[in-house]
Amino acid sequence: MTTPEARPDDASPALARAEAALDLLSGVPVPLEVAVRRLSRGGGVYAWWAAPSIFPDLPGPANGNVPLLRMLYLGRAGSLRGRILRNHLRRSGSSTLRRTLAGLLLSEGYRTTWTDRVVLVPEDEARLTAWMFANLQLTWAQDAEPTSVEATLVRRLHPPLNVSGVDPEHVQAAVVAAKNAYNTSSGPAAAPSTP
Numbered sequence: 001m002t003t004p005e006a007r008p009d010d011a012s013p014a015l016a017r018a019e020a021a022l023d024l025l026s027g028v029p030v031p032l033e034v035a036v037r038r039l040s041r042g043g044g045v046y047a048w049w050a051a052p053s054i055f056p057d058l059p060g061p062a063n064g065n066v067p068l069l070r071m072l073y074l075g076r077a078g079s080l081r082g083r084i085l086r087n088h089l090r091r092s093g094s095s096t097l098r099r100t101l102a103g104l105l106l107s108e109g110y111r112t113t114w115t116d117r118v119v120l121v122p123e124d125e126a127r128l129t130a131w132m133f134a135n136l137q138l139t140w141a142q143d144a145e146p147t148s149v150e151a152t153l154v155r156r157l158h159p160p161l162n163v164s165g166v167d168p169e170h171v172q173a174a175v176v177a178a179k180n181a182y183n184t185s186s187g188p189a190a191a192p193s194t195p
Contacts, residue, residue, distance in 0.1 A: 018152040021045050021141035025074070025153070026064045029137030036089070039081040039140065045150050046080060046140040047159070048073040048097065054135050055104060058160035058172055069137060073097050073161040076150035080140050089129050093119040100161050102128060103178030112186040 021044070029049040030038065049069040052059075060070040075097065077083030092098040093115065102110050102120055110128065111121045120128060143149050154162050158170040163179070 014148050014152070017143055017145075018149045018156075021143055021149045022153060024141035025071075025139045027139055028065045029063060029069055029139050031137055032089070032133045035138040035140075036085060039084055040142060041079050041081045042142045043076075043078045043144055043146050044080050044140055044142040045074065045076050045146050045153065046084065046138060047071050048161075049137045049139065050135055055160070057174060060160045061157050071157060071159045072136070073100075074150060074154055074157065074159045076146035078146075080142070084138070089132060090125070091119070092125060092128070093117055096164075097161065098128060099182050100175060100179055101132070103180075103182030104175070105131070106178070106181055106185060112182065114186040118183055118186045 025045065025047045029047075048071070049063055049066075050072050051068060052070055055072070058072070060072050063069040063071070075083070075088075087095040088097050092102055092112075098120075099118075102112070102124070105128070110124045112118050112124075113121050119125075141149075151165055154165040155167065158166055160172045161175055163171055163175060
């Protein structure tokens with residue numbers, strides 16, 4: 001059995017997939033009430049967009065088609081529909097994006113509790129979902145192997161709410177502080193005891 005020699009252009013299919021995904025992610029962002037009906041069950045990458053007035057101190061790349069929107073977060077999913085609907089729009093316990101948003105919004109009275117981790121109280125889970133519908137838009141691109149596409153695009157675009165995979169000089173201190181504030185807002189010691 002022989003192994004083919006590595007050629008410099010061996011990475012080009014992965015780069016081509018990342019470029020194709022970027023073209024779709026840079027398309028016109030879709031309001032969430034429309035996106036939730038259109039998302040496929042296939043895997044891929046997705047980007048969350050908002051006006052500059054949303055977290056104005058956290059600049060992100062502008063959308064090429066709608067320059068008044070900028071990318072806040074980029075993620076990947078084995079199922080776009082499942083990840084967005086069941087995690088990002090529902091449960092802070094299973095969504096890094098929701099935990100980051102909640103951390104950034106703690107000063108607006110978002111409340112947390114401790115289960116086996118810090119989560120928003122049910123009323124504020126619903127409140128955050130309503131805030132997301134009112135303030136965020138979405139683009140996505142299907143890809144059967146989204147992990148490498150996401151990594152390439154996060155390194156290239158530096159979305160401000162992404163921390164993992166971002167070059168250290170592009171990590172936003174305010175986002176790290178918000179994540180820490182969220183993570184320390186409740187804990188096992190603060191959990192009510194059960195009789």
